[in-house]
Amino acid sequence: MTVAVLSGKGGTGKTFVSVNLSAAAKDAVYLDCDVEEPNGRLFLKPEQVTSSPVAVLLPAFDGKKCTGCRKCVEFCRFNALVFVKNKPMVFPEVCHFCGGCMRVCPEHAVMETLRAVGAVEEGVSGGVRVVTGILNTGEVSAVPVIKTVLKKSVRDGGLTVVDCPPGSGCSVMESVSRADYCLLVAEPTAFGFHNFKMVHRLVRLLHKPCGVVINKASGEYSPLEQFCVDINTPILLRIPYSAELAKRTAAGEVAVRRDAAMAEIFRGLLNEIRKEAPR
Amino acid sequence: MKIAIPIDENKETVCVSFGRAPYFLIHDTETKTSKIKMNPAAEAEGGAGLKAAQFVVDVGADELITVRCGQNAADVFKAAGVKIYKTLSTYADENLKALFEGKLDELTSFHPGFHGKS
Numbered sequence: 001m002t003v004a005v006l007s008g009k010g011g012t013g014k015t016f017v018s019v020n021l022s023a024a025a026k027d028a029v030y031l032d033c034d035v036e037e038p039n040g041r042l043f044l045k046p047e048q049v050t051s052s053p054v055a056v057l058l059p060a061f062d063g064k065k066c067t068g069c070r071k072c073v074e075f076c077r078f079n080a081l082v083f084v085k086n087k088p089m090v091f092p093e094v095c096h097f098c099g100g101c102m103r104v105c106p107e108h109a110v111m112e113t114l115r116a117v118g119a120v121e122e123g124v125s126g127g128v129r130v131v132t133g134i135l136n137t138g139e140v141s142a143v144p145v146i147k148t149v150l151k152k153s154v155r156d157g158g159l160t161v162v163d164c165p166p167g168s169g170c171s172v173m174e175s176v177s178r179a180d181y182c183l184l185v186a187e188p189t190a191f192g193f194h195n196f197k198m199v200h201r202l203v204r205l206l207h208k209p210c211g212v213v214i215n216k217a218s219g220e221y222s223p224l225e226q227f228c229v230d231i232n233t234p235i236l237l238r239i240p241y242s243a244e245l246a247k248r249t250a251a252g253e254v255a256v257r258r259d260a261a262m263a264e265i266f267r268g269l270l271n272e273i274r275k276e277a278p279r
Numbered sequence: 280m281k282i283a284i285p286i287d288e289n290k291e292t293v294c295v296s297f298g299r300a301p302y303f304l305i306h307d308t309e310t311k312t313s314k315i316k317m318n319p320a321a322e323a324e325g326g327a328g329l330k331a332a333q334f335v336v337d338v339g340a341d342e343l344i345t346v347r348c349g350q351n352a353a354d355v356f357k358a359a360g361v362k363i364y365k366t367l368s369t370y371a372d373e374n375l376k377a378l379f380e381g382k383l384d385e386l387t388s389f390h391p392g393f394h395g396k397s
């Protein structure tokens with residue numbers, strides 16, 4: 001079973017919930033798809049870490065063969081190619097590596113080269129296999145790194161937890177693409193509620209079953225609770241705000257590994273998800 | 280010599296956006312005439328700055344007067360040898376006059392692009 005943890009707003013506790021859910025399961029794979037700022041590894045502290053690069057294709061042009069017909073420039077809908085001084089000029093960050101320029105070139109003057117955009121690290125933390133996607137600074141698209149990370153999910157009965165990036169854009173859509181169940185972490189504030197509604201719309205659009213965890217829940221925030229009733233989406237867990245828990249988390253501790261009561265709470269959450277998720 | 284200026288719908292004022300300006304004013308200093316051309320990049324999904332830069336290079340402009348310009352388009356102009364000047368006032372014709380009088384400074388700082396953000 002693959003569970004994607006997402007929130008819309010940053011800082012609601014996606015990583016907190018993902019890390020603790022993974023650690024509470026007997027064995028699990030934790031995939032950090034928040035590749036612009038992957039921080040699950042700060043808590044899980046994986047050992048025996050290996051790293052492999054993630055690269056995308058990038059066109060290169062053979063100046064001797066290019067006749068300047070501009071077919072490649074006209075084909076590129078992303079406008080990654082500009083024709084200047086009788087030769088195509090490529091803008092790597094704009095290129096979506098579709099390979100179209102190579103196909104339309106009548107002179108076979110376009111070759112594909114590899115361009116590194118990030119890396120994937122793999123290690124072990126207790127019973128949790130920790131996979132971390134890392135996007136190089138300045139890269140526009142996180143999708144190639146996320147796709148590589150998702151290939152590490154387990155298909156056979158085991159638990160895979162996907163720690164998604166914040167927001168509700170392309171990288172979030174990619175991160176939840178393989179999920180059997182989406183766990184929406186919400187903060188009981190107006191801002192948290194607003195972004196919660198956005199991710200909820202996204203997961204509904206993708207026909208993913210979902211449940212809610214309300215984090216930092218000090219007192220009831222009725223618009224959020226009422227909304228969950230209206231959309232018929234279960235609130236699986238409410239984690240009250242605790243200064244002690246915040247302090248421990250800030251120190252890089254995994255709550256369920258230090259606190260038996262917390263471990264019980266997250267095992268309970270996992271059972272709730274198993275009951276809710278389709279088989 | 281040809282000078283390009285991104286202009287608004289009213290075809291008189293300089294458009295603050297280079298890539299997504301609806302029109303470009305192209306002034307020819309030899310014939311002392313100006314033409315207004317549609318910007319083919321105005322509605323581009325992405326890479327509008329690059330597509331607009333391609334248009335400016337293709338019309339044979341030697342100089343560009345603009346409010347601002349992204350880094351990618353600036354790289355195109357550097358490669359093509361197009362000089363970029365910063366506007367001094369709102370109207371395109373005033374800026375042309377200022378350029379001829381040597382009052383415009385070259386634009387030397389470029390923004391990293393908006394990429395879908397407003």
